[in-house]
Amino acid sequence: MQLTLEFGGGLELLCDSVKIHQVNVDPQDGEKKLTMKQLLGWVRSNLIKERPEMFMKGDSVRPGVLVLVNDCDWELSGQLDTTLDEKDVVVFISTLHGG
Amino acid sequence: MDIVETKPKGRLCSICNQNRAALKRPKTLEQICKDCFYEVFEEEIHRVIVDNQLFKSGERIAIGASGGKDSTVLAYVMSELNHRHNYGLDLFLLSVDEGITGYRDDSLETVKRNEIQYGLALKVVSYKELYGWTMDEIVKLIGLKNNCTFCGVFRRQALDRGAALLKVDKLVTGHNADDIAETVLLNILRGDIARLSRCTSITTGEDGPIPRCKPFKYTYEKEIVIYPFCCIMVFISCLFFSALLVFSLPHKPCYLFDFIFYAYITSENLNLLFTYAYFKRLDYFSTECIYSPNAYRGFAREFIKDLERIRPRAILDIIKSGEDFRISMYTKMPEQSNCERCGYISSQKWCKACVLLEGLNRGLPKLGIGRSRDLNNEQNKIIKQGNETRSIQSKQCGTLDF
Numbered sequence: 001m002q003l004t005l006e007f008g009g010g011l012e013l014l015c016d017s018v019k020i021h022q023v024n025v026d027p028q029d030g031e032k033k034l035t036m037k038q039l040l041g042w043v044r045s046n047l048i049k050e051r052p053e054m055f056m057k058g059d060s061v062r063p064g065v066l067v068l069v070n071d072c073d074w075e076l077s078g079q080l081d082t083t084l085d086e087k088d089v090v091v092f093i094s095t096l097h098g099g
Numbered sequence: 100m101d102i103v104e105t106k107p108k109g110r111l112c113s114i115c116n117q118n119r120a121a122l123k124r125p126k127t128l129e130q131i132c133k134d135c136f137y138e139v140f141e142e143e144i145h146r147v148i149v150d151n152q153l154f155k156s157g158e159r160i161a162i163g164a165s166g167g168k169d170s171t172v173l174a175y176v177m178s179e180l181n182h183r184h185n186y187g188l189d190l191f192l193l194s195v196d197e198g199i200t201g202y203r204d205d206s207l208e209t210v211k212r213n214e215i216q217y218g219l220a221l222k223v224v225s226y227k228e229l230y231g232w233t234m235d236e237i238v239k240l241i242g243l244k245n246n247c248t249f250c251g252v253f254r255r256q257a258l259d260r261g262a263a264l265l266k267v268d269k270l271v272t273g274h275n276a277d278d279i280a281e282t283v284l285l286n287i288l289r290g291d292i293a294r295l296s297r298c299t300s301i302t303t304g305e306d307g308p309i310p311r312c313k314p315f316k317y318t319y320e321k322e323i324v325i326y327p328f329c330c331i332m333v334f335i336s337c338l339f340f341s342a343l344l345v346f347s348l349p350h351k352p353c354y355l356f357d358f359i360f361y362a363y364i365t366s367e368n369l370n371l372l373f374t375y376a377y378f379k380r381l382d383y384f385s386t387e388c389i390y391s392p393n394a395y396r397g398f399a400r401e402f403i404k405d406l407e408r409i410r411p412r413a414i415l416d417i418i419k420s421g422e423d424f425r426i427s428m429y430t431k432m433p434e435q436s437n438c439e440r441c442g443y444i445s446s447q448k449w450c451k452a453c454v455l456l457e458g459l460n461r462g463l464p465k466l467g468i469g470r471s472r473d474l475n476n477e478q479n480k481i482i483k484q485g486n487e488t489r490s491i492q493s494k495q496c497g498t499l500d501f
Contacts, residue, residue: 009324064404066324073122073325076110076130095277095324096400 001025001034001086005043009094011065014055015047023047036069037080039090055092064096114139125319125411140326144314145180151301153312156187159267163258164192164213164221166206169273171213172323173315177271178217191265192217195257196225197250198233224261226253230456241464247396248468249459252451256443262309274313277320277407280414281399283421288399293432293446299421306435307444319414321407 067074068091118132214221286295406413433446458466
């Protein structure tokens with residue numbers, strides 16, 4: 001499944017300073033849909049090169065990291081249970097930086 | 100807990116009931132669409148300004164602008180509301196150049212573009228010209244411990260001096276609700292009663308030459324970060340058109356600026372200025388101070404974010420608790436007078452900036468940092484510290500009434 005992932009607010013520094021990633025992620029065996037929970041695991045092991053604790057805490061993003069799925073706050077779509085479709089855009093922005 | 104089967108396509112904005120909700124407001128837990136958010140966000144700040152009588156018509160106001168998200172959104176919202184509601188204010192941008200290579204020099208470029216975009220005059224004051232030291236030089240001397248103390252103390256004065264040069268009546272800063280909640284916690288942890296009692300005031304320093312105020316006092320950081328995102332959808336078609344125009348131009352290095360410029364002129368709507376903030380995201384979201392990883396504040400910050408996740412209102416509640424602290428009349432507070440050396444407001448003989456600066460210039464950078472025991476070998480400091488210790492001991496620790 002093709003997805004566009006965007007990192008901002010300093011998170012891009014954790015993945016070689018690249019902000020926008022076009023990626024191909026498939027649902028895990030036996031699952032029909034890819035969920036945010038699976039995507040986070042995938043991002044952590046495939047895109048994040050350093051200090052993963054700046055991005056994740058437990059199995060979710062670290063508090064203070066905003067997640068937008070297709071320009072929509074993931075708190076409205078069920079956070080970790082949000083299911084993703086082909087060509088979805090997922091944005092991660094850290095708010096833990098100075099103003 | 101929200102249990103959502105499918106994507107929230109059917110979930111409508113709780114204000115207009117027409118568009119798809121795009122975010123959940125941390126303050127109210129309302130689910131609202133972009134258009135409504137945009138309106139609610141600005142009108143809430145307008146209410147804060149009006150209810151607290153932050154400004155009077157005809158005043159000259161400096162906006163402390165770092166090039167970061169808070170101050171950029173503040174500069175935009177202030178100039179927008181000033182127009183829309185006829186505040187009659189003269190707005191200026193004021194920036195401090197701490198001299199941090201790879202951080203401040205980049206973000207200052209951002210502020211310079213703000214200057215042109217919002218049509219606001221910009222004044223930059225630098226640590227180098229005010230104190231003779233850049234932060235790069237200070238860090239080289241003292242390392243990454245306590246460097247934020249120097250930066251914070253120097254910045255505070257630098258903003259005041261810049262504001263005096265601009266001859267403004269007030270200084271507004273982009274401190275948001277999250278910042279203020281953090282400060283309340285920090286002041287409790289440090290036992291700093293004097294600061295605890297004033298850190299939640301929306302306007303401070305009214306008795307001084309240049310009062311400061313915080314129009315974002317009740318604004319969540321989450322909303323400030325999302326705000327630029329929301330506007331993009333509204334103007335996406337204009338943007339596309341502008342993109343076509345700009346990418347056909349030969350001079351690529353400043354395409355960002357051109358992009359915005361054309362976006363602006365292709366729309367009759369003033370709000371399109373906002374596209375600028377969206378694209379500025381490219382600049383400002385990555386500006387994390389390269390010298391800050393050791394700052395104590397970071398711990399408070401993380402704690403606040405943890406609380407917010409569990410219960411978003413916690414941030415406003417902490418601010419409210421901070422406001423409701425009543426410091427006993429019997430508590431001896433530091434007396435405000437003026438620094439004998441530079442004349443800046445100070446509770447000691449010398450202001451903190453002068454003490455720190457003296458330490459730097461004499462090669463004793465620990466001067467003025469930390470507690471008295473660190474300074475024992477410093478002759479004249481012992482005298483000074485003696486006074487300080489006495490005054491702390493004689494200070495009743497204050498019964499705090501709620």
